[in-house]
Amino acid sequence: MIVAKPKPLSFLAEQLRPYRKIAVVGCETCMAVCLAGGEKETRRLSQALELERRVKGGASLLAIPLTVKRQCEYEYLELLGETLKEVEAAVSLGCGVGVQYLVTAFPELWVIPGLDTLLVGGPTALGVWEEYCRLCGECLLHLTGGVCPLTRCAKGLLNGPCGGASEGRCEVNPEVPCAWLLIYDRLRRFGKEDLLRHIAPPKNWRLAQGRGPRRLVKEEVRE
Numbered sequence: 001m002i003v004a005k006p007k008p009l010s011f012l013a014e015q016l017r018p019y020r021k022i023a024v025v026g027c028e029t030c031m032a033v034c035l036a037g038g039e040k041e042t043r044r045l046s047q048a049l050e051l052e053r054r055v056k057g058g059a060s061l062l063a064i065p066l067t068v069k070r071q072c073e074y075e076y077l078e079l080l081g082e083t084l085k086e087v088e089a090a091v092s093l094g095c096g097v098g099v100q101y102l103v104t105a106f107p108e109l110w111v112i113p114g115l116d117t118l119l120v121g122g123p124t125a126l127g128v129w130e131e132y133c134r135l136c137g138e139c140l141l142h143l144t145g146g147v148c149p150l151t152r153c154a155k156g157l158l159n160g161p162c163g164g165a166s167e168g169r170c171e172v173n174p175e176v177p178c179a180w181l182l183i184y185d186r187l188r189r190f191g192k193e194d195l196l197r198h199i200a201p202p203k204n205w206r207l208a209q210g211r212g213p214r215r216l217v218k219e220e221v222r223e
């Protein structure tokens, strides 16, 4: 899942100063799970923005909370058409993809991102989300026992460990376990320590960065 965190209320209030009627558009998928933009957060932000305007004075603000199942699919955004025609601007509580889908689906609408999109990962404890994948474009988890060294090793070492770990913790960030120790434990458990002898060649980072956006095409389903 994609994980994001809210932008400060003061930032959004400032961005919305010229408008009197806006929509706050949430996303019921990743953004609901990371408690950044689900139905509850969307309603809460709408109320907070209206209240902020009242307290600061000036023209009143009407903030309409709306949520869609996924902001990154046009089929769901179509359902918002009628309401969004009536507003002057929208705050998106989708990830960066959701914001851009909203902009594309409603080109006449001024859209402000309500979140900072942070990482691809998942919850690891109550109120904690951690990064698990850097979207490198060529997954090597079969060589590392299912632990991503690019993401979970502070140095992103493809051939580790660096030798600096202390009591199983990373030398760069003692809050996290050494990823290469985790990799070793996994490989040992499955009798695959020999994989540690494999010298990984330099990573082809071209797969992680496009000339412009990267693209996946499935010819069999393409129209």
Ligand code: SF4
Binding pocket: 132, 133, 134, 135, 136, 137, 138, 139, 140, 141, 148, 149, 150, 151
């Ligand atoms: S190796 Fe690449 S694709 Fe696989 S988890 Fe790590 S960053 Fe993601």
Ligand code: SF4
Binding pocket: 152, 153, 154, 155, 156, 157, 160, 161, 162, 163, 164, 165, 166, 169, 170, 171, 172, 173, 177, 178, 179, 180, 181
């Ligand atoms: S201590 Fe482990 S996780 Fe930290 S940088 Fe070294 S190899 Fe990577």
